[in-house]
Amino acid sequence: MANKYNHEEVEAKWQKTWSERKTDVSDIGQAKKPFYNLMMFPYPSAEGLHVGNMYAFTGTDIYGRFQRMQGYDVFEPIGLDGFGIHSENYAFKVGKHPVEQAKRSEKNFYRQLSVIGGMYDWSRTVETYDPGYYRWTQWLFVQMFRHGLAYRSKAEVNWCPSCKTVLADEQVIEEKCERCGNIVTKKALEQWFFRITAYAGKLLENIPKLNWSNKVLTAQEHWIGKKEGINIKYSVVDEKGVSFGDVICFTTRPDTNYGATFVVLAPEHPFISKIDGVLKKEYADQMRRYIEQAKKTSSQDRIAQGRKKTGVFTGLYCINQLTGYKMPLYVSDFVVMGVGTGAVVGVPGHDKRDFEFAEVMNIPVKRVVVSDDGKKGDITDIEDVQEENGVMINSGFLDGMPIQKAIVTMMDHLEEKGWGERVVNYHLRDWLISRQRYWGPPIPMIRCAACEKNSKGERADMPGWYTVPEDKLPVELPNIEDYKPGDDGIAPLAKHKEFYETKCPGCDGMATRETDVSDTFLDSSWYFLRYPSVGSVTADTLPFDPEITKKWLPVSMYTGGAEHSVLHLMYSRFVTMALKDWGYLDFDEPFPNFFAHGLVIKEGAKMSKSKGNVVNPDEYIKLYGTDALRMYLMFMGPFSEGGDFRDSGMEGMSRWVSRVWRMATSSLEAGTDVVASDIVVKGLHKTIKKVGDDTAKRHYNTSIAAMMEFTNLVSDHGGTLPVSLLKMFVLVLAPYAPHLAEELWERCLAHDQVGNQPGAGMSVHHQLWPEFDAKYLVENQVSMAVQVNGRLRDTIQIDIESSSNQKKIEANAQSSENVRKYIEGKEIRKIIFVPGKLINFVV
């Protein structure tokens, strides 16, 4: 059965051969035209490689192989993002120690990755849980601290009072603990943060320079969320006019300030502790009770429960200088401390949330006349509300002004008067690094109580804190048995004296190590810098080699899922910018080109274990082969959109692979006897062009369709090709079906030079992409559409030379019986002529 394609045999043969011949190992040092083709790091969290991973990797790999055939030295690395909560949770689930499970996952993942046909450089893998890697993750933390970008602050964590444990967001399901079902509350802990907000401006500013899809760029833009506004200062008094200091409110709409009727503070606002002792007892008690209550529920929970906004009056007032109005000062948990200044000036006539509060608290509603229509200037339309409540109208000096102009005018006015100051705020929050968990790199910090007392420390603003000296890195994660997250939000490592007891780098006295580990997003925020340097002479002394980095970075093309639009991509950009500012890099954007691929679904439904419709690539590879699966995945739909995996479609692709095999083998058997018709030669050149153009654009589905059209054409014209043409087709096929193409290529070479076994350097994957000859793209004859009033009435065949001769085509078209039927006896008012395309008679 020489004519039956044996995918198992062929694919195994080439995987072995490529590995032996180091076909895909990049020459990092000597490369002339480096092309760093990177896909997002997979995290080996579950049973193994998911078909979604394979989809992403295949789409990336085809691009890498195509670029290599364009003459680039392509480096396509692979590794595992194996630290972090996903891997840890999976280890718990299967009852294995995370260290042990990591080894098992690694083995299984690498086995699967080695059979999906990717051109991975297996000599340079990266695993985030490898001490040789996380040593440098810790080094990065140390740099952040030294440059003032790491600091400590209180932050809320999810807390299950029943399990007495900290939960990750994904373990909180509908406000309940995923394990015991109890309501999850919030708990404030001192934790480490990275000051990513210091780079908010730069992160935003660079966005137009990035060649990313709009979707991802706008997501980043919104996430950074630049807001230009003004901080307005209000003096606070009691009913007798005694001064209590100032409260500052941030607003983006100062033009509505004539309508301001109240001010609200967040429960955590520092002003509250300031006034607590001096307030009238009745107000102070009420306020304390309210704040106590508010602390127990997070704002997300309140929204989810649809609770009405409520608050407490402090007995104090803020003076609105514009109107002289005494605005009552409230405390309410709908105001969030982390947003703006943590204090809001309430304009119920122009803001829906302010209105809701005013309604409940019985606060008057005033509206301001701005905007061109002279009626309202508004974010939220609450006209109907206005009628019911008989609100006051206040025009002020902005009467009738367009909103944008009114905002600027008011800002100028407030600044002139010294009542406010223009500020820029961002939605972006600082990056919470600490995890009260086991499976991550220990944060490389040491705290010394003695130094703290004496106000000594590595940084003046953080007494008592020292970084672990660089030559003592890594701080290795000890292999402990009680690795599960424990009581009272204490990290597992905090129960191990032998781990946390250490000497103070400052005073040499007794000190303790930080026992939280870092966020898994930190691991993946710099891995792309490590890959090219793996195995270099400097790999043990530097996180990344300067020479190599200069040559290979930034990443030429980054491919991954749009679900990482904000977090991973933002963190990587931030880390890169910081490293540049510290002098380690000479570029500030890690991924100038990023392609977001779509998601795979199964028979119209999302894949999930509970539905039992998860596609395991292993089974399909066994049944149909890697190449057929690769091509089917790419054929399902546009790579940018994802696709619907259907078993019947998989069968179809498998059939086509067999057809290609038969076409090729029978062509080789027929040998020199085959003469290709013009139409086949033309078809081949058209296919080369089409597949080349579409692959570059990552329109893999239409590339494959074009290849199918070609094999259909061959089948209609004898079914065989001369070997010289077959070789060109095999080259076009190579990025998509690397094993099949390599096998056919070898056979073609053997056919060309009988008796000479092709050598290692002859791999189809080291060949250049075939050039099409433009002369074959030109048709002798074109078919032109003949329309009457825009409706198709006939098509005519015309020589290419005459296809732009309007006179001739008019005559030709009018001789058509069907066309005559529609124009006979009518006056032709106009003729639209598109050379080579159509002619349209307007009657």
Next chain:
RNA sequence: GCCGAGGUGGCGGAAUGGCAGACGCUCAGGUCUCAAAAACCUGUGAGCAUAAUAGCUCGUGGAGGUUCGACUCCUCUCCUCGGCACCA
């Protein structure tokens, strides 16, 4: 609520403002076979109509508009999916 993407045959999906439905699946019929599978061939948007695979009408979520001509551009609208969200 806000932002983004998208709605095309039985299905997945093709179409620089110029012949809608490429390619594949499905289904039906046929060839081969004792039979089946595989393979190959033919057909497959709906409707009208025909000796005819001559021709006609409708048709890209819906309603309008621009245009000789609209899946494609504009306005409004409905629905689906994804992201963000008391952001002041």
